[in-house]
Amino acid sequence: MQEKPDPLRDSPSYLLFELLRLARRTSARIFPGERVRLPHLMVLGCVARLGPLSQREVSEHLRMDAGDIVGLVDTLEEAGYVERRRDAEDRRRYALGVTEAGRLFLSAARERRDHLDALLFGPLAPEELEQFTHLMLRVLAHHDPRFTARPPGRPADRGSHAGR
Known part of the structure; x- marks a missing residue:
């Protein structure tokens, strides 16, 4: 039986979806057990570049759900990569800051990203x-x-x- 052509192969959005799946599989294979994934790195990079920031500001800048940011920041804080500190201008809110360990991790993550890019592309x-x-x-x-x-x-x- 001859297989029919797949009409999805002509769809850029489908191909992008498959490329994303490939990137996730490859990343999980070459960095097994890694707790900090791309969404965490997006938050860490945002705070390192623009911080200190409130979680709401990170959410707005990255266009991510504020509830998702809380879990990502919790993981980053547990790993010692970010700190929640009282905002000096508004004691009711917390500002996120990157720790030295977070900066080192971000630098190493860039090297791993380059390795992943080299494999994928x-x-x-x-x-x-x-x-x-x-x-x-x-x-x-x-x-x-x-x-x-x-x-x-x-x-x-x-x-x-x-x-x-």
Whole structure:
């Protein structure tokens, strides 16, 4: 019996979904038992870059549900990567700050992210990876202004990891 062509293979949204699944499987395989995953790193990176911030501010900046942020911050605090401190300007609220251990972990996580990127995008030439990254950023920027400005050195330097 001959298999019929899969119409989903022509859908960019379906392919993106499958690519995300591949990234999750690969990450779980190469970093087994890791409690801190991408959502945690998003929170940690946000606080490291913009902090100190309240949990509400982190939620708004990352466009994540405030209830989800609480659990992520709890895990990060238990790991010693963030601290909840009373806000000096408003004693009723807490501000999140990154600890030195959190900064070190974030640096190591960037190295692991680069390794994951190299595994996932290894089939692409550096210029193809740069173009792919640019196209994803363009789509995201159309829907979300956070993606309009490209951080210095990105995405061009990411292409250097594809050949490893």
